[in-house]
Amino acid sequence: MSEPVSALKNISDLNGIAAIREIGPLGMITLRGDLSDRAVQDAAKTAGGANAPDQRKINAEGDGGVAWMSPDELLILCRYDEVPLRMTNLQAGLSKGHALAANVSDARAVFEVSGPRAREVLAKLAPVDLTPGQFEPGMMRRTRLAQVPAAFWMTDAETFRIVCFRSVAQYVFDLLKIAAQPGSEVDFF
Amino acid sequence: MLVLTCHACGVTAEETEFHAGGEAHLKRFGPGSSDEDFEEYLFMRANPKGVHFERWRHANGCGKWFHVARDTMTLEVFGSYSAQAFAPPEELLSRIEDRRPGWRGQD
Numbered sequence: 146m147s148e149p150v151s152a153l154k155n156i157s158d159l160n161g162i163a164a165i166r167e168i169g170p171l172g173m174i175t176l177r178g179d180l181s182d183r184a185v186q187d188a189a190k191t192a193g194g195a196n197a198p199d200q201r202k203i204n205a206e207g208d209g210g211v212a213w214m215s216p217d218e219l220l221i222l223c224r225y226d227e228v229p230l231r232m233t234n235l236q237a238g239l240s241k242g243h244a245l246a247a248n249v250s251d252a253r254a255v256f257e258v259s260g261p262r263a264r265e266v267l268a269k270l271a272p273v274d275l276t277p278g279q280f281e282p283g284m285m286r287r288t289r290l291a292q293v294p295a296a297f298w299m300t301d302a303e304t305f306r307i308v309c310f311r312s313v314a315q316y317v318f319d320l321l322k323i324a325a326q327p328g329s330e331v332d333f334f
Numbered sequence: 335m336l337v338l339t340c341h342a343c344g345v346t347a348e349e350t351e352f353h354a355g356g357e358a359h360l361k362r363f364g365p366g367s368s369d370e371d372f373e374e375y376l377f378m379r380a381n382p383k384g385v386h387f388e389r390w391r392h393a394n395g396c397g398k399w400f401h402v403a404r405d406t407m408t409l410e411v412f413g414s415y416s417a418q419a420f421a422p423p424e425e426l427l428s429r430i431e432d433r434r435p436g437w438r439g440q441d
Contacts, residue, residue: 215396289394
C-alpha cells in the first residue's frame with residue numbers, strides 16, 4: 146500500500162503567538178443513523194473506544210474518540226492505519242439496521258493550535274464564544290473559520306484540534322498563521 | 335446582527351453560521367393545480383414589517399433545517415422550533431402575543 150500523506154505534509158508555524166501544526170493523517174469515520182438506537186451506540190463505542198457522547202460533546206482520548214456532529218451523525222476518531230479494520234467491524238455491527246459508516250480520513254485535514262493564546266487565535270476566526278468556562282475540553286463545535294466550515298475541540302486547556310475539508314487545508318493554515326502572527330496578541334481572555 | 339438558536343443541535347450563534355431559507359409554512363401547489371395557486375406558491379411571499387416566521391438552515395454547523403420566529407423590524411428573535419412542524423407551537427405564539435399584542439391582524 147502507498148504511504149498516506151496529509152494535505153500539507155505536516156507543515157507547522159511555531160513563530161506566532163500560538164503554535165500551529167498540521168497533524169495527521171488521522172483516521173476519521175462518519176457514522177450516520179438513529180443515535181438512540183442501541184446497535185448504533187454499541188458500534189460507535191467499539192469503533193471509537195469511547196461511549197457515544199451527549200449533544201455537542203466529544204469523548205476523546207489520544208487519537209481515538211467519538212464526537213457528536215449532528216442529531217443523526219457521529220464522528221469516530223482513530224489511528225489512520227486502524228480505519229479498514231474498524232470499518233469492517235462497524236459494517237458487521239450495523240448490518241441489521243439502517244445506518245451508514247463512511248471512511249472520510251482522506252477527505253479531511255487536521256490542525257493543532259496550542260499555547261496559552263490558542264483561544265485567542267480561534268476566537269479571531271470563528272463566531273464562537275471561546276471564553277474559559279463557555280468552551281472547555283470535552284465540547285465539540287462545528288462552525289466556520291472565516292469562510293469555510295470546520296469543527297474543533299480541545300484536547301487540554303491550551304490545545305485545540307481542528308478538522309476541515311482537505312481541499313481548504315492551505316486556506317485554513319494561512320488563516321491560522323495570520324491570526325497567530327507575532328505581535329497580534331489581543332489579551333482578551 | 336441576528337443571534338439564532340438552532341433547534342436541532344441547540345447551538346446559539348450569530349447569523350453567519352446559518353443560511354436563510356425564506357418564508358415558513360408555505361403550502362405547495364404542484365402539477366394539476368390552478369395557475370393562480372401555482373403562481374401564488376411560487377412567487378408570492380409575505381413581507382411583513384413585524385412578526386415573521388422563517389426557515390433557516392444551520393449551514394456551518396449540524397446542517398439541519400429549523401424554523402425561527404422573529405421581528406423583521408427590530409430583529410428581535412422570539413424563538414425557534416422544529417422543521418417538522420406544520421405551524422408554530424402555541425407556546426411560542428403566546429410568547430409573541432405578550433411581546434406584540436394584537437400582531438396577528440397585521441399581515
